[in-house]
Amino acid sequence: xxxxxxxxxxxxxxxxxxxxxxxxxxxxxxxxxxxxxxxxxxxxxxxxxxxxxxxxxxxxxxxxxxxxxxxxxxxxxxxxxxxxxxxxxxxxxxxxxxxxxxxxxxxxxxxxxxxxxxxxxxxxxxxxxxxxxxxxxxxxxxxxxxxxxxxxxxxxxxxxxxxxxxxxxxxxxxxxxxxxxxxxxxxxxxxxxxxxxxxxxxxxxxxxxxxxxxxxxxxxxxxxxxxxxxxxxxxxxxxxxxxxxxxxxxxxxxxxxxxxxxxxxxxxxxxxxxxxxxxxxxxxxxxxxxxxxxxxxxxxxxxxxxxxxxxxxxxxxxxxxxxxxxxxxxxxxxxxxxxxxxxxxxxxxxxxxxxxxxxxxxxxxxxxxxxxxxxxxxxxxxxxxxxxxxxxxxxxxxxxxxxxxxxxxxxxxxxxxxxxxxxxxxxxxxxxxxxxxxxxxxxxxxxxxxxxxxxxxxxxxxxxxxxxxxxxxxxxxxxxxxxxxxxxxxxxxxxxxxxxxxxxxxxxxxxxxxxxxxxxxxxxxxxxxxxxxxxxxxxxx
Numbered sequence: 125x126x127x128x129x130x131x132x133x134x135x136x137x138x139x140x141x142x143x144x145x146x147x148x149x150x151x152x153x154x155x156x157x158x159x160x161x162x163x164x165x166x167x168x169x170x171x172x173x174x175x176x177x178x179x180x181x182x183x184x185x186x187x188x189x190x191x192x193x194x195x196x197x198x199x200x201x202x203x204x205x206x207x208x209x210x211x212x213x214x215x216x217x218x219x220x221x222x223x224x225x226x227x228x229x230x231x232x233x234x235x236x237x238x239x240x241x242x243x244x245x246x247x248x249x250x251x252x253x254x255x256x257x258x259x260x261x262x263x264x265x266x267x268x269x270x271x272x273x274x275x276x277x278x279x280x281x282x283x284x285x286x287x288x289x290x291x292x293x294x295x296x297x298x299x300x301x302x303x304x305x306x307x308x309x310x311x312x313x314x315x316x317x318x319x320x321x322x323x324x325x326x327x328x329x330x331x332x333x334x335x336x337x338x339x340x341x342x343x344x345x346x347x348x349x350x351x352x353x354x355x356x357x358x359x360x361x362x363x364x365x366x367x368x369x370x371x372x373x374x375x376x377x378x379x380x381x382x383x384x385x386x387x388x389x390x391x392x393x394x395x396x397x398x399x400x401x402x403x404x405x406x407x408x409x410x411x412x413x414x415x416x417x418x419x420x421x422x423x424x425x426x427x428x429x430x431x432x433x434x435x436x437x438x439x440x441x442x443x444x445x446x447x448x449x450x451x452x453x454x455x456x457x458x459x460x461x462x463x464x465x466x467x468x469x470x471x472x473x474x475x476x477x478x479x480x481x482x483x484x485x486x487x488x489x490x491x492x493x494x495x496x497x498x499x500x501x502x503x504x505x506x507x508x509x510x511x512x513x514x515x516x517x518x519x520x521x522x523x524x525x526x527x528x529x530x531x532x533x534x535x536x537x538x539x540x541x542x543x544x545x546x547x548x549x550x551x552x553x554x555x556x557x558x559x560x561x562x563x564x565x566x567x568x569x570x571x572x573x574x575x576x577x578x579x580x581x582x583x584x585x586x587x588x589x590x591x592x593x594x595x596x597x598x599x600x601x602x603x604x605x606x607x608x609x610x611x612x613x614x615x616x617x618x619x620x621x622x623x624x625x626x627x628x629x630x631x632x633x634x635x636x637x638x639x640x641x642x643x644x645x646x647x648x649x650x651x652x653x654x655x656x657x658x659x660x661x662x663x664x665x
Contacts, residue, residue: 133171140181144188146170152191152226154215178209178255187214190226201244204233205251205264212262234264237271242279245272246319253327265330273334276316280340317348321355325371328352332375342383349375350388357395366399373401377408384412386419390427397430397438410441414448418464422471434481439490442472446493466498470505477512484523487512491530502535506544513549521551528554 130143150156159172177184183206190197190207199207208230211217216226237245248268252259259265323331335345353372357365369392376384393409413420425445427438449465473490476482491505499505509527513519519527528550536544541558544550 131169133169134184135171135173136177136181136184137175140184142181142184142188149188149191152195152214152216154217156214158215176255176257178213178258179206179251180254183207183210186210187216187226195226195229199229199233201240201248204230205248205259205268206255208234208264209252209255209258209262213258234267237267238274240271242272242275245275249323249327249331253324256326266334269331269334270338273331273338273340276335277338277340279316280313280344313344314347314351317351320348321352325356325368329371329375332378336378342379346376346379346384346388350385350392353392362399365395366401369396369399370401370405373405373409377412381412381415386413386416387421387424389413390420390424394427397427410444411448414445415452417445417449418461418468420468422468422475425468425472426475435476435483435486436479436481437476439476439482439486443489443493450494462494462498463500466494469494470499470508474504474508474511477508478515480515482512484516484519484527488527488530496532499532499535501537502532503537503540505531506536506540510547510549517549524551525553533558 130145132144132146132149134142134144136142146156146160150160156172160170174184179186186197186203186207187210197207207226211226211230217228240248245268249272252265252268256265320328320331332345332349336342349372353368356368360368373392373396376389389409389412393413396406396409425437425442427441429435429438446465446469469490473487476490477487509531512527513524531554533541536558544554544558
């Protein structure tokens, strides 16, 4: 039979124009049969324009060869996926006469995905990312990625089960890579990082979702994502770098947060500061960091302040991280994680205190961000406060008092209390409050000591009322004195009086220590006397 002329012009995605026989192509394509209807056999040229043909001009040529060769085109791993997508796009599900069903042929070939090599699966994945919508709707993308990740999981299991690269190479000898390459790759657990890093973010997201579904180790996934971010960002412009960063943050957020290193998250966070990432992505990475803030270091927290802010460091960021940490109170309530964060924050506050642009309200917010129970001692806060008041010497007395009110005087050591009462940078009222606090603490100690004395039937009980009354009376005197203070006129008198009061506090501390030592001796003597009254064993019958 004489071949019909090429009477159909097809523009494929603006890449190339093909002249084909209308009847031959339409005999395989339901899409074209619908388009032309009864005019298929009529003479005259026609033109069709495709804007989203899967795979472009190259895949159209593959399809045309299939039609012209009476479906004798060889199906291989390198063209099955694209032909399957083309078959779906062109609706090549039914043939006319002896025409073969291309969808059915490619479906049968795809059933052998489990026997494809790693390189063939990776190549198919790269092809699919060029026409993701049709590859996803046709189901071929999911099948390829499932097989790819399944193969990756089997590689991981094999490498974990044996330390012999040679045996692993023999198991996967179907791979197109050389045996020597396989041997070298199995020495590295992360050998696949570099190979998957060529995929675009839109496809990597689907790969990661598949990895999570197939329960690949989240620690390994997170390591790959950090590697991927580093590789892709190094050669990207600002807009692309922002999209990659947001995509990686979203993928990391889908993992078990304990598997994502805090240090690496700070690296991405620092990069994102100049990229203006979305608020959603920023909240996600701050939440991930906040949940494991106890693993951070001081260098991690010293993030430069954003543009437009005068302060040296981004204090608002740290406050947000602390808030995220505290929101998960159930995780740190029964552990020492809160103490670690407290020590870290004390170091941070000491580092930012000399910043002349740090507002008093922000300094106070940093100190108050953690509950009082987080700190066993406020000595470090006092030292940071001392530096802050030295740099901000122009603050009013009211502002200084607001700052000093963040101190818990009862958790200051005796040495620091002495320093504070003699420190001219602190308001004089603060020194009085310190002495009141110390007197109250000594009162409690004396009460406890007297209780021990009563338990031991000590003859000193007659002096109990006197010992209990002295601290209380002194405290009342200090309160009355503090109310009548004239800070400006009696500054020197205040210092002299406070030094005298401090001497009394130190004397009371010595008395408490002596009494506690006496109680310990009494308790030990009671224990030893009770042990000597036991019945002695008989030496002879």
